[in-house]
Amino acid sequence: MAEYRTFTTDDAMRFADEHSGLFGDHSKLSCEEFGDGNLNLVFRVSNDKGTSLIVKQALPYARCVGESWPLTIDRARIEAEVLLKHRKLCPDHTVEVLHYDAEQAAILMEDLKDYRILRTELISGKQFAHLAPQLASYLAQTLYFTSDFALTGPNKKQQVGRFLNPELCLITEDLFFTDPYCNHERNNIHTAINSDAQQLWHDEALQAEVAQLKADFLSKPQALLHGDVHSGSIFINDENCKLIDAEFGFYGPIGFDVGSLVGNLLLNYLGHFGLTADDDTRQQHQDYLQQQISLLWQQFSQQFKQLMETECREPSLQNSRYQQHFLQQIFADALGYAGCELIRRTVGLAHVADLDSISDSDLRAKSERKALQLGRELIIQRRELSNIDQVLTLLRHLK
Ligand code: ADP
Numbered sequence: 018m019a020e021y022r023t024f025t026t027d028d029a030m031r032f033a034d035e036h037s038g039l040f041g042d043h044s045k046l047s048c049e050e051f052g053d054g055n056l057n058l059v060f061r062v063s064n065d066k067g068t069s070l071i072v073k074q075a076l077p078y079a080r081c082v083g084e085s086w087p088l089t090i091d092r093a094r095i096e097a098e099v100l101l102k103h104r105k106l107c108p109d110h111t112v113e114v115l116h117y118d119a120e121q122a123a124i125l126m127e128d129l130k131d132y133r134i135l136r137t138e139l140i141s142g143k144q145f146a147h148l149a150p151q152l153a154s155y156l157a158q159t160l161y162f163t164s165d166f167a168l169t170g171p172n173k174k175q176q177v178g179r180f181l182n183p184e185l186c187l188i189t190e191d192l193f194f195t196d197p198y199c200n201h202e203r204n205n206i207h208t209a210i211n212s213d214a215q216q217l218w219h220d221e222a223l224q225a226e227v228a229q230l231k232a233d234f235l236s237k238p239q240a241l242l243h244g245d246v247h248s249g250s251i252f253i254n255d256e257n258c259k260l261i262d263a264e265f266g267f268y269g270p271i272g273f274d275v276g277s278l279v280g281n282l283l284l285n286y287l288g289h290f291g292l293t294a295d296d297d298t299r300q301q302h303q304d305y306l307q308q309q310i311s312l313l314w315q316q317f318s319q320q321f322k323q324l325m326e327t328e329c330r331e332p333s334l335q336n337s338r339y340q341q342h343f344l345q346q347i348f349a350d351a352l353g354y355a356g357c358e359l360i361r362r363t364v365g366l367a368h369v370a371d372l373d374s375i376s377d378s379d380l381r382a383k384s385e386r387k388a389l390q391l392g393r394e395l396i397i398q399r400r401e402l403s404n405i406d407q408v409l410t411l412l413r414h415l416k
């Protein structure tokens with residue numbers, strides 16, 4: 018086997034050609050590297066007939082920082098295996114992996130060129146009625162069928178071991194749960210909200226709840242998570258949406274994936290206070306987002322409930338009171354993790370364009386303060402909030 022080396026465009030072309038029958042004998046291939054992500058190389062390999070595939074290669078360091086931040090290339094295995102597993106469970110909404118090469122830490126996958134990144138679409142005010150139903154179904158299928166409700170004890174433990182993913186989890190552990198709550202050099206704070214950010218460093222009640230959420234992230238292997246369900250990992254078009262980029266996948270709390278997504282929809286909602294000047298247009302988009310958040314939880318919880326009732330193989334977990342309690346706990350966890358996402362995307366290392374692309378500094382600060390306020394409320398009140406309408410009421414009453 019060839020030793021690992023960073024791909025050139027020629028290497029990526031050869032890799033794609035070797036591992037797919039798509040291009041044919043005499044097709045002329047071209048290749049460009051166009052990754053805009055933080056960590057990896059992403060190539061598009063195309064032939065002269067318009068057929069194309071994506072080659073994604075993990076670098077032995079984080080691309081956005083450079084060689085001073087080494088990072089295991091085993092993350093390509095995690096990404097490929099999570100995507101393959103999720104695709105089996107939810108083929109419609111998971112990108113197709115055609116080949117994975119362990120030595121080169123490279124994945125060959127379908128090119129979603131007929132799709133666009135959800136974050137960009139939501140920022141420009143586009144709306145998709147199928148967003149929440151499809152993502153609810155993705156989350157219910159992938160999370161239920163990798164949980165203890167569906168797997169036997171020994172099999173589940175073997176799976177947990179395969180997907181430990183310590184290095185990538187550590188990034189989440191730091192960026193989500195540690196940095197925003199102290200004066201960390203990695204934080205990235207818009208100067209206009211400096212004093213609001215500093216309040217987080219002294220808020221012991223909030224820090225205690227974040228500690229609980231972090232402890233659960235560390236020690237609650239409920240299901241095989243995607244691990245990074247933000248709106249930059251979702252491709253969408255008028256008919257469908259698909260998840261990519263599962264390198265943060267591991268066995269963790271189900272509410273983490275659900276909450277990351279809810280958090281990203283909320284960030285878009287808050288961003289539009291600064292992105293959309295016209296009141297009616299903004300209101301209309303924000304109504305759409307509220308409706309999607311509501312649908313997402315309703316449909317996810319209904320499907321998960323039905324799966325527990327009809328598919329559970331483990332007799333002691335068939336207890337309906339237990340199942341009801343389990344769903345309620347996913348809800349509270351999801352709200353807590355959504356709150357963490359709001360806060361870390363506002364003051365932590367990795368921001369989102371929903372807030373950062375607000376050009377007026379005062380308006381941006383207003384949206385950012387709302388994100389911190391809502392994040393705090395969701396984290397602190399997550400166990401008292403008993404349904405999604407109460408969450409939307411909190412959202413509408415932000416100052
Ligand atoms: P990273 O893990 O480095 O963040 P991503 O998987 O998020 O990398 O990919 C970075 C970018 O590459 C995406 O934002 C998208 O523009 C492009 N990309 C990745 N996978 C695909 C794909 N299957 N089809 C089309 N574009 C893709």
Ligand code: MG
Nearest residue numbers: 054055249262
């Ligand atoms: Mg990415």
